[in-house]
Amino acid sequence: MSTHADPDISARSDRVAAPVRVTRDGAGWAISGALHIRNLSEAAAELRQLEGVGDTQLDMAQLGHLDTAGAYLLHKLRARIAASxxxxxxxxxxxxxQALIDRVGAAMPQPDAVQAPRASVTDVLEGLGRKVAGAGMFLVELVAMLGLFLARLAYLLRRPSEFxxxxxxxxCDxxxxxxxxxxxxxxxxxxxxLAFQGSxxxxxxxxxxxxxxxxxxxxLRELGILLTAIIVAGRTASSFTAAxxxxxxxxxxxxxxxxxIDPAxxxxxxxxxxxxxxxxxxGAIANVMGLFGGAMMAWIELGISPGMFMTRLLEDTSVDHVLVGFVKAPVFAMIIGVIGCHAGMQVGGNAESLGAQTSAAVVRAIFMVIVADALFSVFFAIMGI
Structure with missing residues (x-):
């Protein structure tokens, strides 16, 4: 008993299995074969020839099987060329x-056109007010954190066994x-x-x-303790926040x-x-090393011997400059520690929040250290120190 394949079924199978080809056809292009989900990547590579050639026409008379995935690919290709x-x-x-391509195009989601509202003077003032209020709340939270630290420190001083x-x-290490x-x-x-530029x-x-x-x-007065505090703020504020x-x-x-167990x-x-x-x-180490580096460069560049440098330093440099620098150190330390611990407590339940708070802690600590140094400078200038 012999069986014969249905010619219609065979023809349909050939149309589905035919590879997709995009070829040049006079002034335009022609596509042939089948365009469906099974050969979508090959079809995308073939259709990529049409991008960057300007206005063109695609003859689809020889296109056999086309499914929804193929229609989507054609729709996206036309959209990309239009965007160029x-x-x-x-x-x-x-x-x-044609009906399938039209249905796919109609089903494509269209983003809602959101028109940016024009910012009025009231909106600008409102935004500024919110930022000022936010900064004020942040300072209040820092003061609360400082008060919490002082309260717990006083508690431990009364009960040293719990320290x-x-x-x-x-x-400290x-x-x-x-x-x-x-x-x-x-x-x-x-x-x-400083020695090189000054010379x-x-x-x-x-x-x-x-x-x-x-x-x-x-x-002694400014750079030693200030730059030390900035370096410590970068190292330590981030470390506290991360931990x-x-x-x-x-x-x-x-x-x-x-x-x-009290976290504070x-x-x-x-x-x-x-x-x-x-x-x-x-800060003391930075001061000593700064004077040492300055003395070396003064000796090399200006011929000022270490003995002369030390004599001039002891005779003409007041102890007030050293005290001014060291008075700032505890304040800078408090600022860095409080900001680092406060930022750590603001971390949410994801790694993104941890990274954001760590970066914010470093920026805030360095900024507050510089502001505090500026306030110290104004205060000492008014006091004549």
């Missing part, structure tokens, strides 16, 4: 192909000892730069010896409260106290 400023026209479309000395030593190399290098280079300018007036006063006052924020993400702080006592006090202890020491 050209036009693609389909010619000799079969009725069912976590091991945590304090650990944070992280905040202070491990920051010594970068702080020392920074101080040395600042002294070198270039003062040599014009024959006042090279005053480079010692320039280096001493600049480093406390990651604990908050993992709900460890909630677990501490469940176990009757266990987390905030050792960190901020470590900054209060180590930042003045780091």
């Amino acid at each position: 400023g050209a036009q693609l026209d389909f010619s000799n479309l079969q009725a069912d192909h 976590r000395l091991t945590a304090l030593v650990h944070h 992280q905040v202070g000892w491990k920051a010594v190399p970068i702080v020392a290098l920074m101080g040395f280079l600042i002294g070198v730069v 270039v300018q003062l040599r014009q007036f024959g006042a090279e010896i005053f480079v010692v006063d320039l280096i001493a006052i600049s480093i 406390i924020g990651s604990m908050k993400m993992r709900e460890e702080i909630d677990a501490m409260r469940t176990l009757a 006592t266990a987390l905030f006090v050792p960190r901020i106290l470590a900054l209060l202890i180590t930042l003045p020491i780091l």
Whole structure:
């Protein structure tokens, strides 16, 4: 018994299995074969020839099978060419192909055209007021965090047995000892730069010896402690935020409260106290290294011997400059520690929030340190110190 394949079925199979081809046809292009989901990637590669050729026409008389995926591909191709400023026209479309492409185009979601509202003076003032109110609330939260730290510190002074000395030593090592190399290098280079730039300018007036006063006052009074605080703010504020924020993400702080462990006592006090202890020491290291670098450059560039440099330094540099610098250190330490711990407590339940708060803590700490230094400068100038 012999069987014969239905010729209509065979022809339909050939049309579905035919590979898609896009060829040049006179002034336009022609597509042949089948365009369906099974050969969509090959079809996309073939149709990519039409992009970048300007206005063109695609003859679809030889197009066999077309499904929804193929119609979507043609619709997107026409949209991309239109977006480039050209036009693609389909010619000799079969009725069912035309209807399918039209249905796919009608089903495409269209984004709602949102017209940006014109900002009036009232809107601008409202936005400014919201930002000022937000800044005010942030300062209130920082003051509350500072008050919480002072309250817990006073509590631990009354009950020394509950103080976590091991945590304090650990944070002093992280905040202070491990920051010594970068702080020392920074101080040395600042002294070198001040001496070199000062010598270039003062040599014009024959006042090279005053480079010692320039280096001493600049480093001891301002740059030593300020740049040290900026470096510590970059290292430590981010570290505090990341450590406390990651604990908050993992709900460890909630677990501490469940176990009757106060997070402020266990987390905030050792960190901020470590900054209060180590930042003045780091500032002193920066001052010494700055004077050392300045003395070396003054000796090399101006011929001022180390002995002469030291004599001029001791005779003409007041102790007030040293005190002015060291008075700022505890304030800077408090600012950095409070901002870092506060930002850590603002972290939400995802890594994106942790990264945002860490970056914000560094920016805010550096900004507040510079503002505090400016206020100190104005205050000391008014007081004549």
